[in-house]
Amino acid sequence: MATGPRGKAATLALRRRLLSNSCRLFFPEDPIKIVRGQGQYMYDEQGAEYIDCINNVAHVGHCHPLVVQAAHEQNQVLNTNSRYLHDNIVDYAQRLSETLPEKLCVFYFLNSGKERVVFANTWCGTMALALPDILRHLPQTFPRRPVLPHPICPGKWQHRLRLCSRSEANDLALRLARQYTGHWDVVVLDHAYHGHLSSLIDISPYKFRDLDGQKEWVHVAPLPDTYRGPYREDHPNPAVAYASEVKRVVGSAQEKGRKIAAFFAESLPSVGGQIIPPAGYFPEVAGHIRRAGGVFVADEIQVGFGRVGKHFWAFQLQGEDFVPDIVTMGKSIGNGHPVACVATTQAVARAFEATGVEYFNTFGGSPVSCAVGLAVLDVLEKEQLQAHAASVGSFLMELLGQQKAKHPILGDIRGVGLFIGVDLIKDEATRMPATEEADYVVSRLKENYILLSTDGPGRNVLKFKPPMCFSLDNARHVVARLDAILTDMEEKVRSCETLRLQP
DSSP states (O other), rough: SSSOOOOOOHHHHHHHHOTTSOOSSSSSTTTEEEEEEEEEEEETTOEEEESSSSSOOSOBBBBBBBHHHHHHHTTTTTTOTTTTTOOHHHHOOOOOTSSSTOOEEEEEEEGGGGSEEEEEOOOOOBBBHHHHHHHHGGGGGSSOOOSSSSSSSSSSSOEEEEOOEEEEEEEEHHHHHHHSOOOOEEETTTOOOOOOSSHHHHTTTHHHTTOOOOTTEEEEEOOOOTTSSSOOSSSOOOHHHHHHHHHHHHHHHHHOOOEEEEEEEEESOOOOTTTOOOTTHHEEEEEEOOOHTEEEEEEOOOTTTTTTTSSGGGGGOOOOOOOOOOEOGGGGGTTTTTOEEEEEEEHHHHHTTTTTOOOOSSTOOHHHHHHHHHHHHHHHHHHHEEEEEEEEHHHHHHHHHHHHOOOTTTEEEEEEEEOOOOOOOOOOOTTOHHHHHHHHHHHHHHTTEEEEEEEETTTOOEEEOTTTTOOOHHHHHHHHHHHHHHHHIIIIIISSSSHOOOO
8 A cells, every 4th residue: 555645646656557457547647547536526635626527337435434333333333145044135125126026136245356456468447545555566476477378478478457246246147147048159249248247248239349249149229319319309109110020030040040048238228328218118128138039138227216206226117017038237336335136026036946956156245235225215214316317417407408408519418316417419301420529528527527528339429327315506507617618619610510519
């Protein structure tokens, strides 16, 4: 650990030496060194306060005292694996079951600890106070010669590290689906991302198109985007139309002798551009998938635990009668503590058990992890954060809608609760993504101590996924700053047609 404060430049230099370039920083031209977080705010080494609009992992707020206390108190007593009886794991499963449809009643707790640190002969991206010190000392424990020759510098051990977590929930969901159905193939949505493991890169078009390409057992359906997709806001029934595309994809696969194990989808596609699927889409899709012998997997890792305001789970936006076969949870579940969970039905779980192979996760369901999970649920309930997300999210949508009427570059405002996307366009007729302009806006907001980022295939969608304690005053302040930046761009930048138009 560091013996004293280290300047930002020194931290950056150490990071560049010890971490892979593929582990990218926000604002790489001028990264922020974050040393503290509290609620919806983050603080740099100079004490400057930033409003955090994107950190959905710190779900109930950075360093929430009740969550921190729960972890600390349990750590002082016991932290071991789930092969021993302990109340925390059953109490937590019971609490989670009360938030889900009755059918989803079997739980697997996970933690990606076994993948946490990977050492590789590669150039190994968030500037933290202690991380560089950990990395600086770790190479002393490793050999000076490579296990395998380095492709560029044979004989040189480069001490590059990647630190990873989270993806086990979706990987287990894939295993459950395949064991239950006896099938192998998967249908996913275009631009989807479900995790960094090899099994999940294979079902993530967002990643595999830049790597090994699409496997023969993966089938891609159009993203149900009613702003940019083939069936838009003027279509009489976009839910059925987009679901019919899934039916077409399934039929095409079956004609080739393929058998569908699962349909994977984020309940609200995030990397795809903060997409809100039309109501009724999931039930229609589930019908097509189940008739093909597959199961429906709802990935709630980005959007669960009350973020959407109206419901505790985002898949519930699709109707009271819709129930997935498998639900995966992560990120917000532990407010930054590495916890994940898979919920499924008795039928799916029994099929998995029939293999006779034990499922064991060293860190999953530990007393500390479950204490943290229980504390997150307590805070959500005590502070009424689900209702808060509905109220503040609605207010933020209203303010952003007013800006859309004022600034033509704001092509679409979409969202629910505290999951909101602002789609920037260069041209109103073609809806061409305003990628460079969106990047410029994010940079200018950072100069105003507001942290936001972009997503979507065109990297042109401003994404709002703040901690759930994000306030009405925060919303007013952020939108006021956005208004000022867009007004300035219309006066000075004028880089695209929509910045030259006046409504």
